[in-house]
């Protein structure tokens with residue numbers, strides 16, 4: 001069967017638009033392009049199958065093409081029902097990549113795509129939110145046999161992998177791409193910060209200046225969202241469960257308070273905790289009429305949707321990606337992108353220059369896992385510092401600059417106790 005015959009996508013006729021999108025990001029991903037050049041020469045994945053589950057838009061498509069250029073037979077599926085772009089899928093199929101994905105599949109279809117990506121019996125996987133790994137460790141352990149290892153993209157996925165590892169149940173080596181400096185410092189902070197407002201602004205077409213924005217969670221993503229909200233002129237409130245992060249938010253100039261209080265004050269809420277039910281029934285009861293609710297955490301469990309529905313007398317779509325919930329007392333609350341991560345469900349995700357570094361790390365980490373999987377064993381591995389630093393050096397070189405180098409005298413000074 002050809003790639004085209006195997007693939008399941010919405011509309012092959014959209015390929016030309018998809019190619020344009022991929023060409024645009026290619027021109028803005030110089031670090032990944034350096035790695036592509038190396039891969040073309042070295043063919044690190046020659047004869048191997050790689051299955052990827054990531055938000056399937058243009059930057060991800062380009063990563064898939066880089067891995068293909070390294071010799072791999074690549075299969076790709078989405079990692080969220082709303083973030084897949086059908087034109088990008090069509091372009092990838094034309095380029096010889098097997099795609100199982102479409103925008104807004106049913107939950108059953110979405111899961112069947114993940115399983116199909118694993119049924120290709122890959123040697124290596126790239127996962128986002130631990131979805132492939134979860135299937136491999138629950139319903140389809142039979143498909144573990146060919147897998148040498150893989151790489152995980154996000155915080156939520158790594159929390160799950162570490163829980164599996166702690167229990168002694170992890171059956172493959174997985175490298176924690178999210179925990180590399182060149183990932184969370186830039187992707188989680190600057191990428192999420194910018195793209196969350198890019199998507200909220202275009203979805204709502206409302207002003208941010210003067211509004212009270214409540215950022216729920218002051219981790220790497222939350223810091224970025226709060227910083228950009230402030231830059232747009234909002235009054236920012238942060239809620240946290242970690243006292244140290246609470247002090248950090250306060251010192252960064254934000255108001256910090258429990259959600260019970262913030263719920264009364266917010267005009268726009270953005271959840272970025274990786275936790276569940278951080279906005280729930282008791283909070284809806286006290287929110288202002290017209291409050292906007294958005295989530296940028298990995299799963300759609302941060303804003304409790306069942307409780308919101310239960311407290312509502314009606315629900316309707318009032319704009320693309322905005323649902324109005326009318327509460328029993330007449331107040332209306334607006335949920336963006338069905339409570340799924342707003343920057344991908346209602347936007348194009350992080351800027352290309354940010355994903356350039358993240359996906360350079362992904363590509364290099366996958367190569368590393370393939371070379372070292374026997375030595376690594378079934379555990380969660382941190383990205384080696386040399387790889388992380390190399391991405392940063394490539395990034396600076398692409399900007400036409402560099403950092404200084406320690407002299408031998410300075411090295412000796414820094415290593416001495418005297």
Ligand code: NAI
Pocket residue numbers: 154155156157184187188192216217218219220221222239240241242245272273274275278296297298299341342343344350
């Ligand atoms: P992090 O671990 O750095 O921060 C999460 C913060 O939320 C922590 O400080 C924690 O104390 C806080 N928190 C937990 N429960 C809370 C509660 N009930 N109320 C208030 N605060 C609470 O994690 P990071 O890297 O910021 O990621 C957060 C989420 O965003 C994860 O699900 C991650 O997978 C996802 N993510 C989304 C991206 C996007 O493009 N939208 C990009 C990168 C990560």
